Amino acid sequence: MWTIEHPTKVEYFVGNEKSRKEVIAWFKGWIRGTKPLLLLGPPGVGKTSLVQTLSIQFGADLIELNASDKRNRIVLSERIIPLLENYSLMGKQFLLFLDEVDGLSARDDLGAIEFLSTAIKESTVPVILAANEMNQITRTLSKVCKIISFRSIPPRLSLLYLNQILNKKNFQLSPGEKFSIVRMSAGDIRKMLNDTQAWISGYSAFRDSHFNIDIEDAIDGFFSSTDPEHANDLILNSNAVFRHVRFGISPEDRRKDLMYGFFSSIVTSHMDTKAMATVLDELSKIDALLGRSLEKRNWRILKYMSSLITFAIFPHTRLRQLQYKRYSFGFQQMGNYLMRGIGLRNMLQTLAEDFHTSKSKFGSSVLPFMLHVLGRTFESERYIMNSFLDDKSATALDREINRASTSR
Numbered sequence: 001m002w003t004i005e006h007p008t009k010v011e012y013f014v015g016n017e018k019s020r021k022e023v024i025a026w027f028k029g030w031i032r033g034t035k036p037l038l039l040l041g042p043p044g045v046g047k048t049s050l051v052q053t054l055s056i057q058f059g060a061d062l063i064e065l066n067a068s069d070k071r072n073r074i075v076l077s078e079r080i081i082p083l084l085e086n087y088s089l090m091g092k093q094f095l096l097f098l099d100e101v102d103g104l105s106a107r108d109d110l111g112a113i114e115f116l117s118t119a120i121k122e123s124t125v126p127v128i129l130a131a132n133e134m135n136q137i138t139r140t141l142s143k144v145c146k147i148i149s150f151r152s153i154p155p156r157l158s159l160l161y162l163n164q165i166l167n168k169k170n171f172q173l174s175p176g177e178k179f180s181i182v183r184m185s186a187g188d189i190r191k192m193l194n195d196t197q198a199w200i201s202g203y204s205a206f207r208d209s210h211f212n213i214d215i216e217d218a219i220d221g222f223f224s225s226t227d228p229e230h231a232n233d234l235i236l237n238s239n240a241v242f243r244h245v246r247f248g249i250s251p252e253d254r255r256k257d258l259m260y261g262f263f264s265s266i267v268t269s270h271m272d273t274k275a276m277a278t279v280l281d282e283l284s285k286i287d288a289l290l291g292r293s294l295e296k297r298n299w300r301i302l303k304y305m306s307s308l309i310t311f312a313i314f315p316h317t318r319l320r321q322l323q324y325k326r327y328s329f330g331f332q333q334m335g336n337y338l339m340r341g342i343g344l345r346n347m348l349q350t351l352a353e354d355f356h357t358s359k360s361k362f363g364s365s366v367l368p369f370m371l372h373v374l375g376r377t378f379e380s381e382r383y384i385m386n387s388f389l390d391d392k393s394a395t396a397l398d399r400e401i402n403r404a405s406t407s408r
Contacts, residue, residue, distance in 0.1 A: 001197065002193040003193045010024060010050065010057055013050060014153060014157050015046070015151070015153040015154065015158075015189075019039075023039070023050065023051075023128075023148060032123075036146070037128045038131065038141060038148070039129065039131070039150060040131055041149060042133075043190065044185075045153060045188070047150055048099055051064075051097045054095075055095050055097075061093070063079070063094060064099065083096060083125060094126070096123070096125055096126065096127045097128050097130070098127070098128070099129075101129045101141060102135050102138050113137055116129075117143070117144055129145060155182050155187075158182045161189065162178055162192060165196070173196075181195050181199065215255065216261075217238075218234045218237065218239075219323075219324040220324050222235060222314075223317055231310050232306055235306040236306050239256060241258065242259065242302060258309070265323065265324050266279055266283070268325040269322050269325070275316060275320070278316050279316045282316070285312070286305070286309055286312060343395070343399070347397050350393060351366075371404035375401050
């Protein structure tokens with residue numbers, strides 16, 4: 001892959017020149033007590049490659065941990081504490097790099113945030129952290145770090161870099177092809193290199209459409225296609241994305257969510273129940289895999305998603321007159337769901353803490369059985385009174401118990 005052939009020197013990188021100079025100055029002037037760095041910027045702008053190249057160019061031993069590693073308090077202490085107390089076997093300076101720190105989970109990576117905040121504050125080796133966005137985790141870590149911001153690479157610099165790579169690889173593309181690749185990369189150098197390599201390899205999905213198939217046309221074409229390879233090409237060419245969170249984003253972003261597009265088209269179709277259950281079961285497995293890969297920042301999985309979707313649901317959707325549709329609630333029904341969700345929010349948070357689990361896990365796995373038990377006994381009122389719930393949360397729990405009892 002061209003993306004792993006990053007520049008051999010820091011000065012050969014493109015874009016974010018001021019930020020790169022700050023990183024070099026920080027590393028060359030590092031002494032014990034210097035604040036760690038937090039590199040903050042969108043994916044594909046060279047944060048990870050910059051640190052890896054920096055360690056090679058200045059002869060440092062790089063110790064790297066990323067989001068695909070287990071990063072709880074125990075694992076971090078086992079790897080970081082010895083690092084802080086020893087020297088490289090070759091007499092080199094250590095450089096500790098923690099990538100994708102915004103992917104740390106308060107539940108899965110238990111204690112990692114608190115441990116890092118304490119350990120790196122008085123580090124005996126240079127420490128660099130990298131993150132894609134500012135969230136609650138990076139805000140906590142930023143209190144003990146110096147933030148250096150990275151921005152998406154401008155189209156002009158992206159095109160210059162693309163020309164440089166093509167000359168180095170001895171390949172040629174037309175101006176229109178290069179402009180299409182640069183435009184679709186939107187400042188993400190990693191995506192630009194991946195797309196260019198696929199284009200050079202003659203992959204028809206990239207050559208035929210220039211990535212311009214609307215998601216509606218792509219899904220309609222998928223359902224009507226008789227060839228799985230052609231159906232797969234349509235998905236690859238679609239103006240769509242893979243997202244883990246289905247809601248809390250703009251309507252346009254949700255419309256472009258490929259998994260959501262397939263789901264909404266299937267559940268609003270006239271497929272028989274058995275066939276629909278089969279397709280949704282296959283789709284749910286892919287969705288679970290997608291969720292785990294995005295949560296762990298394992299981006300390599302994404303390149304297989306289109307093939308997984310195609311060969312999982314293609315055989316089950318033939319000759320069923322399916323077409324793209326957007327699933328939606330009626331306004332009144334949506335209002336009821338929203339009001340119910342607002343009422344449940346605080347109640348779920350309080351009870352999840354009592355049961356020592358996350359709010360989502362409690363709501364999906366514990367609450368239904370809890371309501372079943374409380375609805376069959378005369379102890380529900382006593383439990384509500386002794387559960388330390390506020391008045392609104394207690395009322396919400398009482399309504400859920402009554403709703404569960406009525407539905408039986």
